[in-house]
Amino acid sequence: MNNADTLELKFYECEKKLHNRPFLKQPFGNQWEIYTWGEVGHLARKLAAGLKSLGLRDQAHIGLVSKNCREWVIADIAIMMAGYVSVPFFPTLKSNEIKNLLEFGEVDALFAGKLENWEEMKNGVPDHMPVIAFPHYKEHSEISKAYQWNDFIDNFEPIEKTNIPKLDDIWTIIFTSGTTGTPKGVVIDYRAYDATKILIEGTNVLKIDLDGNNNFFSYLPLNHIAERVVVEHTCFRYGGTMSFVESLDTFAKNLSDTQPTVFFAVPRIWTKFQMGILGKIPQKKLEKLLNLPLISGFLKKKFKKSLGLSKARAIVSGAAPLMESQRVWFRDIDIHITNGYGMTENLAICTQLDARETGKPGSVGRAQDGVEISIDQKNNEILMRGEFLMKGYFKAPEITAEVFKNGWLHTGDQGHIDEEGYLFITGRVKDNFKTTKGKYIEPLTIENYFEDIIEFEQICVTGMGIPQPICLAALSEVGKTIDSRKLTQTLEKKLEDINAKLDNYKKISTLIVVKDEWSVENELVTPTLKIKRNKVDQKYQRNFEKWHKANESVLWES
Numbered sequence: 001m002n003n004a005d006t007l008e009l010k011f012y013e014c015e016k017k018l019h020n021r022p023f024l025k026q027p028f029g030n031q032w033e034i035y036t037w038g039e040v041g042h043l044a045r046k047l048a049a050g051l052k053s054l055g056l057r058d059q060a061h062i063g064l065v066s067k068n069c070r071e072w073v074i075a076d077i078a079i080m081m082a083g084y085v086s087v088p089f090f091p092t093l094k095s096n097e098i099k100n101l102l103e104f105g106e107v108d109a110l111f112a113g114k115l116e117n118w119e120e121m122k123n124g125v126p127d128h129m130p131v132i133a134f135p136h137y138k139e140h141s142e143i144s145k146a147y148q149w150n151d152f153i154d155n156f157e158p159i160e161k162t163n164i165p166k167l168d169d170i171w172t173i174i175f176t177s178g179t180t181g182t183p184k185g186v187v188i189d190y191r192a193y194d195a196t197k198i199l200i201e202g203t204n205v206l207k208i209d210l211d212g213n214n215n216f217f218s219y220l221p222l223n224h225i226a227e228r229v230v231v232e233h234t235c236f237r238y239g240g241t242m243s244f245v246e247s248l249d250t251f252a253k254n255l256s257d258t259q260p261t262v263f264f265a266v267p268r269i270w271t272k273f274q275m276g277i278l279g280k281i282p283q284k285k286l287e288k289l290l291n292l293p294l295i296s297g298f299l300k301k302k303f304k305k306s307l308g309l310s311k312a313r314a315i316v317s318g319a320a321p322l323m324e325s326q327r328v329w330f331r332d333i334d335i336h337i338t339n340g341y342g343m344t345e346n347l348a349i350c351t352q353l354d355a356r357e358t359g360k361p362g363s364v365g366r367a368q369d370g371v372e373i374s375i376d377q378k379n380n381e382i383l384m385r386g387e388f389l390m391k392g393y394f395k396a397p398e399i400t401a402e403v404f405k406n407g408w409l410h411t412g413d414q415g416h417i418d419e420e421g422y423l424f425i426t427g428r429v430k431d432n433f434k435t436t437k438g439k440y441i442e443p444l445t446i447e448n449y450f451e452d453i454i455e456f457e458q459i460c461v462t463g464m465g466i467p468q469p470i471c472l473a474a475l476s477e478v479g480k481t482i483d484s485r486k487l488t489q490t491l492e493k494k495l496e497d498i499n500a501k502l503d504n505y506k507k508i509s510t511l512i513v514v515k516d517e518w519s520v521e522n523e524l525v526t527p528t529l530k531i532k533r534n535k536v537d538q539k540y541q542r543n544f545e546k547w548h549k550a551n552e553s554v555l556w557e558s
């Protein structure tokens with residue numbers, strides 16, 4: 001069929017079937033404001049009419065910059081109804097960054113919403129660009145000199161004829177978070193998105209109820225492909241509710257109140273959950289309690305409810321590697337995590353390791369329905385192909401040609417496939433570095449040896465320009481509670497044990513406990529909490545040689 005069997009057509013079906021049922025739930029303190037499917041459809045049609053009134057070009061590019069909230073979703077629907085292309089951005093961008101992306105992305109108008117940094121960011125927005133401001137959220141920026149959401153919407157009657165996209169029409173342009181350099185604009189059409197329905201209509205990995213009895217919790221950036229596909233558009237297609245977060249401080253409460261049926265998280269979130277539990281019940285005590293049948297059952301139910309996972313039918317981790325030790329640890333408290341592997345270029349669909357799979361430690365699973373995977377024999381790069389692939393990079397045909405060769409997407413990741421078809425990732429092609437001994441180091445492979453150290457929340461193996469690799473580590477909440485001298489002794493022993501398992505050229509010469517956590521704010525991780533190795537190198541490289549030559553095997557950054 002030529003018209004897309006998805007997004008708007010499916011949204012309209014849910015809107016009709018679930019007209020008076022809750023759809024978008026926004027928290028304000030102890031209260032939740034709820035919009036029904038019918039109310040959202042009505043607001044989106046009025047907003048689409050408003051967009052059309054701006055006199056924009058056909059298939060205009062409409063920017064979206066905001067934390068997740070109900071208006072983000074309504075704006076996204078309206079953009080599609082008006083026949084335009086959404087171009088969403090991370091809400092943490094600085095003025096120079098958004099200026100470059102607005103210009104390069106040929107953005108015609110911008111939705112700006114729940115932001116903490118608009119006063120600085122607005123300096124990168126051209127004066128002539130129409131800006132539509134979401135309603136003001138407490139403790140967030142006031143956005144003036146813009147069309148105000150409610151006033152703008154109230155000026156228009158609902159659009160009578162909504163756009164029905166064709167499969168070859170562009171749905172969205174997503175700028176990647178840029179772990180290795182300048183973000184690239186990934187162009188995705190409706191055909192690729194339509195193909196993602198195989199996630200549910202095949203193995204139904206998300207355990208979606210086709211009658212619309214689904215609760216989603218949206219907190220990871222909605223401009224990230226996984227949140228867009230797994231949460232927003234799965235809800236559009238099959239129905240349910242989407243609940244949001246009021247603030248970082250209320251995250252736990254909002255999640256607990258929601259008790260979603262589908263929960264998607266990145267590894268850093270699982271680490272925080274784990275550290276939260278271990279901060280109250282030390283590991284040795286927890287192990288003893290879990291061996292007592294009555295207490296074990298009570299604790300598991302309590303953990304799941306307090307984390308907000310008591311009703312979760314599917315619990316998924318993605319966007320970065322999940323340590324096997326964490327999967328095992330959560331399995332012991334009856335939280336079973338499906339590990340997914342994908343990227344923006346393939347709409348986050350490549351492989352999955354089922355939550356109940358225990359026999360393939362370290363694997364990211366087998367190819368999902370509709371996916372083929374292979375390994376490039378030249379450099380062990382992972383290749384994949386399937387229907388859900390981007391059209392290419394926006395205004396970058398040369399880079400597109402580099403990643404698409406003979407129908408295969410070159411992922412940039414390295415790995416191997418075992419005899420049963422399970423994929424194991426060993427690192428990024430560009431993350432590998434050469435020591436002064438001329439030996440290549442795959443940092444992820446070595447980092448896996450540190451996964452059981454609960455005193456660490458973040459680690460990064462590096463060392464370009466010195467004879468041996470070193471390891472930088474940021475403490476977890478558990479690590480911060482331990483006396484530094486005692487912790488140093490513990491880490492010295494653990495490093496000795498790890499080095500005993502490594503080839504000589506891979507042995508870590510020095511383990512450095514860094515002063516500051518790596519965050520989005522200090523630009524050492526992406527908004528999806530993946531470490532920017534190049535930025536870490538830039539920050540610490542002047543100390544590499546000094547740390548490598550130190551007499552101590554464990555150092556604390558001064």
